[in-house]
Amino acid sequence: MSSENGKRLLETDAGGLNFEATELTLGLPGEPRVTSDGGAKLGSKRGFSETVDLKLGDNNREVKLGHSLQEAAKSPVSKTQVVGWPPVRGFAKRGKKSCKYVKVAVDGAPYLRKVDLEIYNSYQQLLTSLEDMFSCFTIRNYLNEKKIEQVNGIEYMPTYEDKDGDWMLVGDVPWQMFVESCKRLRLMKSSEAVGLGLTTGPKYSSTN
Amino acid sequence: MNYFPDEVLEHVFDFITSHKDRNSVSLVCKSWYKIERYSRQRVFIGNCYSISPERLIARFPGLKSLTLKGKPHFADFNLVPHDWGGFVYPWIEALAKSRIGLEELRLKRMVVSDESLELLSKSFVNFKSLVLVSCEGFTTDGLAAIAANCRFLRELDLQENEVDDHRGHWLSCFPESCTSLISLNFACLRGEVNLGALERLVSRSPNLKSLRLNRAVPLDTLQKLLMRAPQLVDLGIGSYVHDPFSEAYNKLKIAIQRCKSIRSLSGFLEVAPHCMSAIYPICGNLTFLNLSYAPGLHGNKLMKLIQHCRKLQRLWILDCIGDKGLGVVALTCKELQELRVFPSDPFEAGNAAVTEEGLVLVSAGCPKLNSLLYFCQQMTNAALITVAKNCPNFIRFRLCILDPIKPDPVTNQPLDEGFGAIVQSCKGLKRLSLSGLLTDQVFLYIGMYAEQLEMLSIAFAADSDKGMLYVLNGCKKLRKLEIRDCPFGDAALLEDVGKYETMRSLWMSSCEVTLGGCKSVAEKMPSLNVEIIDESEQMEFNLDDKQKVDKMYLYRTLVGHRKDAPEYVWIL
Numbered sequence: 003m004s005s006e007n008g009k010r011l012l013e014t015d016a017g018g019l020n021f022e023a024t025e026l027t028l029g030l031p032g033e034p035r036v037t038s039d040g041g042a043k044l045g046s047k048r049g050f051s052e053t054v055d056l057k058l059g060d061n062n063r064e065v066k067l068g069h070s071l072q073e074a075a076k077s078p079v080s081k082t083q084v085v086g087w088p089p090v091r092g093f094a095k096r097g098k099k100s101c102k103y104v105k106v107a108v109d110g111a112p113y114l115r116k117v118d119l120e121i122y123n124s125y126q127q128l129l130t131s132l133e134d135m136f137s138c139f140t141i142r143n144y145l146n147e148k149k150i151e152q153v154n155g156i157e158y159m160p161t162y163e164d165k166d167g168d169w170m171l172v173g174d175v176p177w178q179m180f181v182e183s184c185k186r187l188r189l190m191k192s193s194e195a196v197g198l199g200l201t202t203g204p205k206y207s208s209t210n
Numbered sequence: 211m212n213y214f215p216d217e218v219l220e221h222v223f224d225f226i227t228s229h230k231d232r233n234s235v236s237l238v239c240k241s242w243y244k245i246e247r248y249s250r251q252r253v254f255i256g257n258c259y260s261i262s263p264e265r266l267i268a269r270f271p272g273l274k275s276l277t278l279k280g281k282p283h284f285a286d287f288n289l290v291p292h293d294w295g296g297f298v299y300p301w302i303e304a305l306a307k308s309r310i311g312l313e314e315l316r317l318k319r320m321v322v323s324d325e326s327l328e329l330l331s332k333s334f335v336n337f338k339s340l341v342l343v344s345c346e347g348f349t350t351d352g353l354a355a356i357a358a359n360c361r362f363l364r365e366l367d368l369q370e371n372e373v374d375d376h377r378g379h380w381l382s383c384f385p386e387s388c389t390s391l392i393s394l395n396f397a398c399l400r401g402e403v404n405l406g407a408l409e410r411l412v413s414r415s416p417n418l419k420s421l422r423l424n425r426a427v428p429l430d431t432l433q434k435l436l437m438r439a440p441q442l443v444d445l446g447i448g449s450y451v452h453d454p455f456s457e458a459y460n461k462l463k464i465a466i467q468r469c470k471s472i473r474s475l476s477g478f479l480e481v482a483p484h485c486m487s488a489i490y491p492i493c494g495n496l497t498f499l500n501l502s503y504a505p506g507l508h509g510n511k512l513m514k515l516i517q518h519c520r521k522l523q524r525l526w527i528l529d530c531i532g533d534k535g536l537g538v539v540a541l542t543c544k545e546l547q548e549l550r551v552f553p554s555d556p557f558e559a560g561n562a563a564v565t566e567e568g569l570v571l572v573s574a575g576c577p578k579l580n581s582l583l584y585f586c587q588q589m590t591n592a593a594l595i596t597v598a599k600n601c602p603n604f605i606r607f608r609l610c611i612l613d614p615i616k617p618d619p620v621t622n623q624p625l626d627e628g629f630g631a632i633v634q635s636c637k638g639l640k641r642l643s644l645s646g647l648l649t650d651q652v653f654l655y656i657g658m659y660a661e662q663l664e665m666l667s668i669a670f671a672a673d674s675d676k677g678m679l680y681v682l683n684g685c686k687k688l689r690k691l692e693i694r695d696c697p698f699g700d701a702a703l704l705e706d707v708g709k710y711e712t713m714r715s716l717w718m719s720s721c722e723v724t725l726g727g728c729k730s731v732a733e734k735m736p737s738l739n740v741e742i743i744d745e746s747e748q749m750e751f752n753l754d755d756k757q758k759v760d761k762m763y764l765y766r767t768l769v770g771h772r773k774d775a776p777e778y779v780w781i782l
């Protein structure tokens with residue numbers, strides 16, 4: 003989405019310094035682009051572009067921008083990084099690269115939650131955690147064939163949307179495969195699920 | 211001059227341990243030089259290309275411990291090509307051929323091959339300690355050789371190395387007879403390890419004080435290891451993911467409580483935050499806590515943990531701690547001397563990142579603070595001035611604003627005044643890294659006030675050559691200067707070439723210096739190696755002196771041009 007915007011801007015602006023087109027955003031794809039007109043909250047998501055904008059009108063200043071920044075500013079792609087900045091060694095190892103947050107929706111709840119699938123090692127841990135999170139609901143636990151205490155009489159089936167956009171029952175594939183393919187979770191009311199014919203349990207137990 | 215026999219002087223020199231002092235001692239007179247060189251056991255070489263192994267061996271026949279550093283600091287940030295240099299093999303080869311009884315080798319930013327490790331392991335009977343920091347070029351096969359052959363190994367410490375992991379067997383190579391281990395750190399290894407071998411190794415190492423595990427060591431193994439080594443002082447946890455209701459967790463709680471000597475805790479390479487309460491019993495004694503590899507730990511769980519750590523002196527943390535979390539640090543950690551806040555999302559402005567507020571809170575609450583590394587969203591002059599007032603004892607002050615040319619967001623001014631306040635107030639400042647919008651003015655302040663400054667890192671700053679000149683003229687104790695993306699050109703570079711002989715090295719990349727300027731330095735100063743690093747092959751086709759140089763690295767040396775430079779490095 004943001005690259006489309008970028009293209010449009012490039013086309014409409016024929017000559018001169020088109021800082022908007024070269025505007026870098028550090029936001030996630032799909033999020034509204036933060037502009038430099040003061041609409042942006044101070045301190046949030048300011049990219050190189052905004053500081054480049056601040057130098058507009060001062061031609062001397064513009065020349066003195068380091069080469070690397072000039073290079074970065076020229077690129078129309080929404081996310082460009084300057085080599086070696088920020089100066090962190092092996093940041094990839096510390097950063098959130100190895101965490102996978104997915105949204106969790108529960109039928110009937112007014113808000114969603116997010117969980118990081120990377121911190122769990124098994125379906126059992128995930129379901130236990132989800133139970134903690136949504137303690138007013140009970141989750142049908144196929145995996146050990148045991149029924150959890152029903153609090154308000156409603157059971158939920160854990161389902162997830164996979165990479166292909168299909169809704170699957172949690173527990174059929176090996177844990178790691180699930181982590182990789184899961185895009186979001188939905189705790190579906192059991193009554194609805196029965197209608198879908200999801201009566202047989204999943205193939206993989208909590209030890210996988 | 212000499213009223214005492216040599217042995218007495220030697221005995222006196224034994225008390226002088228700092229490298230600087232021993233260097234000074236050796237300059238007093240010929241006889242002191244001689245006595246000092248024969249009695250010297252530990253040598254530190256900050257740039258492996260400044261001297262040759264042969265000359266080292268010739269001067270210090272009693273050498274037992276050698277520290278070597280290879281690549282320039284900016285190599286950490288991918289600014290230096292991998293095969294630029296810094297090979298340790300020639301050093302080990304030369305030492306092996308000599309009669310040197312090497313016992314300790316500490317390397318930083320060097321290329322270490324399996325071959326060198328093997329040669330090392332077979333050449334020195336009393337070899338005791340191997341410390342590799344930010345090195346690369348070896349695999350776990352090399353580690354296997356060390357484990358197998360160094361019969362009296364006490365320390366194997368691997369910090370942040372790039373290791374090709376061939377999976378697990380190296381730990382099994384420690385023979386049953388090896389019981390001398392004091393320190394074992396393999397946290398940076400990515401592969402599986404033989405857990406049984408690890409358990410047995412720890413069981414037979416009664417002197418083990420420091421143990422840092424990698425990600426592949428699960429919780430139940432950790433528990434077993436702690437049961438066998440309750441005397442540990444320094445622990446690095448690998449994986450900390452488990453079910454809080456499990457038997458393993460209960461056992462872990464018991465095991466941790468037995469470890470009354472732990473003062474340093476790190477790792478948590480994989481962490482389930484709801485299980486941190488098992489750690490609380492040891493938090494009260496911790497002096498060093500490193501959670502910078504644990505992005506899963508934040509918010510309330512993190513704050514609760516920190517609230518237990520009242521004796522903390524050094525804290526390394528991710529910026530997901532937030533300003534609020536730093537407030538908790540300020541209230542709790544009154545003994546804090548060193549704080550490092552790393553970015554958890556370096557390329558995306560994180561929603562839980564830190565700002566100037568967190569830093570101000572810590573400076574107000576922790577008066578002993580003297581060392582800082584702080585990656586943040588923004589900084590203000592007012593905040594820096596406050597911090598300078600609160601903490602005049604800074605030795606190291608490294609600030610990295612993620613957007614490198616960001617001004618003070620409140621006033622829209624450059625951060626010159628803020629950093630100026632820091633250098634003026636912190637009279638003992640030895641290391642400084644700048645960021646944010648900066649003009650020549652900040653360098654005027656640095657030149658004027660930073661009298662003890664030894665290392666300065668500059669990026670995307672200044673307006674003109676004046677900036678660099680202020681620094682070169684003012685900072686008499688400057689040893690290392692590294693600059694990227696600044697408008698400094700030949701005029702600044704050539705103003706005082708003699709200065710570079712008083713320094714270890716100068717790095718300039720993406721600046722305005724030209725090939726001609728660099729040649730000029732090389733011509734005037736034969737005691738310097740002036741290297742041009744140019745991977746784009748421009749230099750081959752265009753030897754125009756007016757050509758801007760992408761990367762220049764110059765350093766003083768006693769041994770002339772190095773012979774191991776790759777094709778794209780030109781030594782002028």
